[in-house]
Amino acid sequence: xxxxxxxxxxxxxxxxxxxxxxxxxxxxxxxxxxxxxxxxxxxxxxxxxxxxxxxxxxxxxxxxxxxxxxxxxxxxxxxxxxxxxxxxxxxxxxxxxxxxxxxxxxxxxxxxxxxxxxxxxxxxxxxxxxxxxxxxxxxxxxxxxxxxxxxxxxxxxxxxxxxxxxxxxxxxxxxxxxxxxxxxxxxxxxxxxxxxxxxxxxxxxxxxxxxxxxxxxxxxxxxxxxxxxxxxxxxxxxxxxxxxxxxxxxxxxxxxxxxxxxxxxxxxxxxxxxxxxxxxxxxxxxxxxxxxxxxxxxxxxxxxxxxxxxxxxxxxxx
Amino acid sequence: xxxxxxxxxxxxxxxxxxxxxxxxxxxxxxxxxxxxxxxxxxxxxxxxxxxxxxxxxxxxxxxxxxxxxxxxxxxxxxxxxxxxxxxxxxxxxxxxxxxxxxxxxxxxxxxxxxxxxxxxxxxxxxxxxxxxxxxxxxxxxxxxxxxxxxxxxxxxxxxxxxxxxxxxxxxxxxxxxxxxxxxxxxxxxxxxxxxxxxxxxxxxxxxxxxxxxxxxxxxxxxxxxxxxxxxxxxxxxxxxxxxxxxxxxxxxxxxxxxxxxxxxxxxxxxxxxxxxxxxxxxxxxxxxxxxxxxxxxxxxxxxxxxxxxxxxxxxxxxxxxxxxxxxxxxxxxxxxxxxxxxxxxxxxxxxxxxxxxxxxxxxxxxxxxxxxxxxxxxxxxxxxxxxxxxxxxxxxxxxxxxxxxxxxxxxxxxxxxxxxxxxxxxxxxxxxxxxxxxxxxxxxxxxxxxxxxxxxxxxxxxxxxxxxxxxxxxxxxxxxxxxxxxxxxxxxxxxxxxxxxxx
Numbered sequence: 174x175x176x177x178x179x180x181x182x183x184x185x186x187x188x189x190x191x192x193x194x195x196x197x198x199x200x201x202x203x204x205x206x207x208x209x210x211x212x213x214x215x216x217x218x219x220x221x222x223x224x225x226x227x228x229x230x231x232x233x234x235x236x237x238x239x240x241x242x243x244x245x246x247x248x249x250x251x252x253x254x255x256x257x258x259x260x261x262x263x264x265x266x267x268x269x270x271x272x273x274x275x276x277x278x279x280x281x282x283x284x285x286x287x288x289x290x291x292x293x294x295x296x297x298x299x300x301x302x303x304x305x306x307x308x309x310x311x312x313x314x315x316x317x318x319x320x321x322x323x324x325x326x327x328x329x330x331x332x333x334x335x336x337x338x339x340x341x342x343x344x345x346x347x348x349x350x351x352x353x354x355x356x357x358x359x360x361x362x363x364x365x366x367x368x369x370x371x372x373x374x375x376x377x378x379x380x381x382x383x384x385x386x387x388x389x390x391x392x393x394x395x396x397x398x399x400x401x402x403x404x405x406x407x408x409x410x411x412x413x414x415x416x417x418x419x420x421x422x423x424x425x426x427x428x429x430x431x432x433x434x435x436x437x438x439x440x441x442x443x444x445x446x447x448x449x450x451x452x453x454x455x456x457x458x459x460x461x462x463x464x465x466x467x468x469x470x471x472x473x474x475x476x477x478x479x480x481x482x483x484x485x486x487x488x489x490x491x
Numbered sequence: 492x493x494x495x496x497x498x499x500x501x502x503x504x505x506x507x508x509x510x511x512x513x514x515x516x517x518x519x520x521x522x523x524x525x526x527x528x529x530x531x532x533x534x535x536x537x538x539x540x541x542x543x544x545x546x547x548x549x550x551x552x553x554x555x556x557x558x559x560x561x562x563x564x565x566x567x568x569x570x571x572x573x574x575x576x577x578x579x580x581x582x583x584x585x586x587x588x589x590x591x592x593x594x595x596x597x598x599x600x601x602x603x604x605x606x607x608x609x610x611x612x613x614x615x616x617x618x619x620x621x622x623x624x625x626x627x628x629x630x631x632x633x634x635x636x637x638x639x640x641x642x643x644x645x646x647x648x649x650x651x652x653x654x655x656x657x658x659x660x661x662x663x664x665x666x667x668x669x670x671x672x673x674x675x676x677x678x679x680x681x682x683x684x685x686x687x688x689x690x691x692x693x694x695x696x697x698x699x700x701x702x703x704x705x706x707x708x709x710x711x712x713x714x715x716x717x718x719x720x721x722x723x724x725x726x727x728x729x730x731x732x733x734x735x736x737x738x739x740x741x742x743x744x745x746x747x748x749x750x751x752x753x754x755x756x757x758x759x760x761x762x763x764x765x766x767x768x769x770x771x772x773x774x775x776x777x778x779x780x781x782x783x784x785x786x787x788x789x790x791x792x793x794x795x796x797x798x799x800x801x802x803x804x805x806x807x808x809x810x811x812x813x814x815x816x817x818x819x820x821x822x823x824x825x826x827x828x829x830x831x832x833x834x835x836x837x838x839x840x841x842x843x844x845x846x847x848x849x850x851x852x853x854x855x856x857x858x859x860x861x862x863x864x865x866x867x868x869x870x871x872x873x874x875x876x877x878x879x880x881x882x883x884x885x886x887x888x889x890x891x892x893x894x895x896x897x898x899x900x901x902x903x904x905x906x907x908x909x910x911x912x913x914x915x916x917x918x919x920x921x922x923x924x925x926x927x928x929x930x931x932x933x934x935x936x937x938x939x940x941x942x943x944x945x946x947x948x949x950x951x952x953x954x955x956x957x958x959x960x961x962x963x964x965x966x967x968x969x970x971x972x973x974x975x976x977x978x979x980x981x982x983x984x985x986x987x988x989x990x991x992x993x994x
Contacts, residue, residue: 214644234592237746254589254751255898257594258499264592270520285594308521328594416587 186211187332187363188233188251192242193480195387197227198373202228204387204441205242210332215364217378218468219371225387226367227265230334231363234262247332258286261330263321265337275301275320278309279327286328295323296353300349314341322350326357333357333364339373351377352362408433408459411452421447433457498636506674507596511603524667525572529611534618540684542627553944554629558619559639559708560683565615566643567701567709569608570650571657571674572667581665587747597751601655608647612745616643621636622788630946631712637887638711646704649727653700659741673807677701687889697781700730711930715979717883718783726780733773792967814882818907819969821897827915827994829974832863832873839991843898845875848975849890856882859890867919867989868970870951874989881981885900889932891977894991904972909936913968918958920976924949924986931958933966934973942975949986960993 180384186209194205203225210216210233220226231237232244235251247255269278276292283289290298296305301323304316312320318341325333338354339347353378358364368374374381375395383391404425410433411418418436419427426437438444441460448455519525541557581587590600599946620636623629654670661669678684680692681702687693696702703723708865709716742749830839837845847861859879867874877892918931929949943966947956960968974993977983 236588236591252748252919257592260592262589262592264589266585266587267589268519269586273514273518277517278683279508281514282593284503285596287503334592449952467502 182267187247188298188365189245190229190239190242190244190328193229193232193239193244194241195225195232195237196397199488202387203232203239206384206387206389208233208382210264210363210365212331212363213361215358215366215377216378217374217381218367218384219381220364220384224384226384227336229384230336230365230367234260234334235431259331259348261325261328261333261455263325263333264334267321269309269321271308271315273309274306274311275323276305276310278320281322282324286330289328289337292327295327296331297325298326298353315343317345318342319350323354326353331362333362335364335366337367337369339368339370340415349433373407373449403410404437404439406461407436407444407448408457408461409436409448410457411448411455411457413448413452414456417451418448423447498837499809504596508555508599511583511595511599511802512606513606515603516610519573519611525569525576529565529568529572530615530618533561533615533747534622536564536614537561537619538622542567544713553941554627555631555635555712556709556714558623558627558629558631559712559714560705561647562616562619562639562643563683563701563705563708564678565619566646567650567674567678567705569611569615570647570652571654571670572792573604573608573611574651574654575658575670575673575703576654576663576666578655579661580663581741582658582745582747582948583663587759592749598749600749605648607652607976608651609644612643612710613640613646616640630926635712642704642711648705649700649730649734652731652738656734656741657737659738659745681705697726699765700727703727703780707755715881715888715981717885717981718773722780722783724780725776725783729773729776729778729780731773732769733746733777736773739767791888800838818909819913820911820971823896823910823912823915823993829896829993830875830993832867832875833871835863837863837875837892839894839896842894842896843900843907844894844967846890846895847877847879847890848977850882850885852886854885855888855890856884857888857890858882859892861892864987867987868923868955871989874987876985877976878983878985880983881978881980887979889973889975889977889979890911890932890982891929892988893973893975893977895973896971898973907972909970909972911969912971912993914961915968918960918962918974918991918993920956920991921953921989922947922949922976922986923951923953924958925984926950927980927984927986929976929978929986931956932961932973932975932977933963933971934975935967935970936972955991975979 188210189210190203190206190208193206193208194201198481206225206229206231208218209254218226218229228237232239233251235244235246237254237256238244239318242250246253247259249256249356251257276296279295280292283292283295296302299322300318301319304312304320308370309317309320316425318338322335322338339350341352351373354364355364358379366374366378370404378395380394381392382389408430413434415427415429418424418434421444423438423440424436425439428435436448445458445460448458537557540562541554551683555896578587581590583763587600616639620631637649638717652666653673657670657673658666675852677699678701680687680696680700682693682696683705687696697718704717705717707723707727708864710720739750824841826840828840830837830845839845845861847859849857849859850856856877857880859877861875861877864876866872875892879890881890882887894908896910896912899906901907901910918933924928927949928946931945931947934942943963945958945963960966976986978986978989
């Protein structure tokens, strides 16, 4: 387990999964997942399809029960109505009534909360005035997502769960969404976000958790994730022995691919200098920068558990 | 850790319930696929079959019955469609899951829909009442209207529960078709809308909840009903509880808890036991209701008029031959007097009659007898008293006394002759009795056709009953076979008639 949460125990975690297991028939959806959402942060939950992100959210929302381990929302059972009155939810695949109008839909959800926003306030904040009184069924896919987002924030939640909020949004609508999300965090709202867009996580999240096979495989601040992706790969053909290269402190990983060496490093320049000095016959040198998406792909495709970014081992991810 | 901001005032919770009701009503009112079958169809069918086809003004007992029956047809739809179809769709489309995650007050989803179904039923029934009063000239009293509304509004509940259960099982795509496959056959098989043609169907009619609601609705307008109120209520409550519990179990197994959080751990066996107990009680209630509500076959929808009408096969064979194209009856004698009973006899001035008749030949258990008594209307020498007890063994029981203007001394109704009364416009007689409502039925050539009917009340004092023949529906004055006076209401009855004239 990489993502140890002892430090969070003393803190206020608004939502927490501890050693959560969940199985659907033969499929192990969650395999001892630990996850905590802290006050005032935006946590991006990343992972390939079927990794267990949605199950993790479903457990925190009380939509499903863990087979073992625990799920807590504001320290309570996630099905408690008091806990639910403090959260907002936007789900991925929901078809709402096509005959109702966004203003009515937002107002209805708001009525479930103790101190909600006025529907008009939500409409204004999301710039939905032009569609507020049109039947939901007549809206575009992106507009529908915006309305669903409006319903999620209508209750003035302390903790907001957003499942793929920007799917289907055009550039402008996504900008509005991002702005509102930043404002909400600024106002003290905590947010859990699942997304396919890594740049969205990068732009918004304070912290990233990568889930795969129902476990947490990587987690850390966005800076730590950036540090991970700032590593570069040097490909070359060299006669140097593996041991020599792996002995250089700047080298983090070495793989042999079809006769070539693939060196992963934080400091490509230093490794290149060493390489050129040590092997005059080194050839076919190519330096590749690992993109964010590539890093994510690498994290999620790596089988070994220590594919986590630097710093994750410390157990402190704040 | 609880936060003061999470505390929700009672008035806000109440407002949330109200908001859900209003939201649901708005949604359904904007959904033609819901509003049309639940409001327009019952009204349209009632207009077609209950008013236009059933005979017009003056045919009070028939018109009241039709109103009661078709209002139940309307009461079935909102529960079945509102719960069945929408639940199936919303379950499939993720909306129910979203609602689970929202702090919706417990049960609000169900309450909103239930209320919605009740409002739609009230609209549907009010529309039927309006049609009945304005277009059908049905003499509905305010009390009857209020009782129908009450029965129908509460009567939605078993259908809500059935809809809920079906909606928890099937896909949204299939839901409209399957709900219709339940709704329409159940309405017809209960014998609610049209008399059931096959004996076995008549015998199993009490299996359908619509049968029980139909009988309650008939009773609400004072029309004859089978079974007791307690039986029908037991069956309907049983159906409601049974399907509700089944639906909750089914939804709960899919992670949907409409009544609030699912219990965990030790509570579970307790809830399970409670569920089983409730289902057991529900099934018991249904059995009591179904057994008590058993309605043996109603042989014909008409009020039989022959004193001891015999073999029905013969009747129908003969009536098939006689159609409305039958030759007109013999001309009526000049005299307007049919009978004044002053000579101590129950015979009329012409034809056969009067003869008391019951429903034994149709499988009923009613009894009737008649005798000539002294002290007729206007202190005349005699009057005809008819008394007896209407049983509940068959639907559409009708017993009393009948006069065959061109009758022959045979019990075979098909052999009776016709009389042409086309020159007459009014049937009048004096009546008094035990304060109950009675019916004049004028039958044509065919036994299996609902006769022209006219209702009156027989109070303690002699009062003249004037039947405006021209205004009766289903009446062919050129071909009159029998004129009967009797009752359809179960229980003992006693009435007297005197000085019967057609002029």
